[in-house]
Amino acid sequence: MSRRGWILFVAMCVVWGIPYLLIKVAVREIGPAELVFLRTALGAVLLLPIALARKELRASLRPWLPLLIYTVVEIGLPWLLLSDAELHVDSSFTGLVIAGVPLVAAILARLMNRNEKLTAARVGGLLVGFAGVALLLGFHVGAGGVVPMLELVGVVVCYAIGPLIIERWLADVPRYGVAAASLVVGAVLFAPVVVPDLPDLARTVSLGPALAVLGLSVICTALAFVLFFALIAEVGGVRATVITFVNPAVAVILGWMILDEDVTVLTAVAFALILVGSVLATRRKAPDRTADTAPEPVPAS
Structure with missing residues (x-):
């Protein structure tokens, strides 16, 4: 990769590694639904001008049903489940x-x-990776409870489905249009439940959670989309997806350094299993450099 590609890659690894820390701080005083609404609304305010300037918004609204399903599956439901789960479990564990x-x-x-094709190597990777996930869930179910574990499993499934929706129904829709429109739709879906309580929230929230919301909206949502699209343009979709394997390490380090969360040998073993399993399970033959069209993931938190 070029120097610009490496800079964008490192930036994305950090930008999509810190949401778990910020969510953990925010939910101390802000409810999960309120957090999702604020993040989507503020993110939409920042991305809408870009989508409008590029004349991408109208095209993104034409396939309205896939866009709605994508918003629910990739933003609304997983962000809600993730925020609720972090009321009970560490941010590093979530990552x-x-x-x-x-x-x-x-x-x-x-x-x-x-x-x-599911080759022997890919099947082996799936087994190794899921062993790592099971190891994590099994040893933490006593501390966090069953419900947060099920919520995190739901988040994983949602995040896996989202890129497939883009690949099948939204592949030809402009990227900034999809990002901005999905955030707007997400904010609208949560508005009826959240907006009536916002005045009370504004009077009671302290500086730390407020800054965490701002960071989630500006850095982990709006800026993340801009950087990620730039990364895809620089190195292609296949290489851009490699950030998925680095983000969890960032989440663990930040949780340990800032929130004083425990990092044990179990954590290291589980992460190694998940990492190796993910690499093997998603491994393909060398792609055609002239047709790099891998599904594009979205911010994983």
Whole structure:
């Protein structure tokens, strides 16, 4: 990759590695639904001018049903489940579980496309990766409870489905248009429940959670989309997806350094299993450099 490509790659690894930390700080005083609304609304305010300036918004609204489903599956539901789960579990643990997204995506890709071969190496990777996820969930279910574990599993499934929706129904829709429109739709969906309580929230929230919301909206949502699209343009979709394997390490380091969360030998072993399994399960033959059209993931938190 070029120097610009490496800079964008490192920036994205950090930008999509810090949401778990910020969510953990925000939910101390802000409810999950309120957090999702604020993040989508502020993110939409920042991305809408870009989509409008590029004249991409109208085209993104034509396939309204796939866009609505994509918004629910990739933004509304997983962000809500993720925020609620982090009321009970560490941010570093959350980041590690979300690292299992490529494993579920590999299975879904095979179910939807019979040409997607499951070689012995890929099957082995799935088994190794899921062993790592099971190890994490099994040892944390006592501390966090069953419900947060199920919520995180739901987030993993949602994040795996989202790129497949883009690949099948929204592949020809402009990227900034999809990003801006989905955030607007997400904010509208949560508005009836959240908006009446916003005045009370504004009077009671302290500086830390407020800054966490701002960071989630500006850095982890709006800026993340801009950087990610630039990364795709620079290195292609296939290489851009490699950030999925690095983000969890960033989440663990930040949780340990800032929130004083425990990092144990179990954590390291589980992460190694998930990482190796994900790499093997998503491994393909060398792609055609002239037709780099891998599904594009979205911010994994």
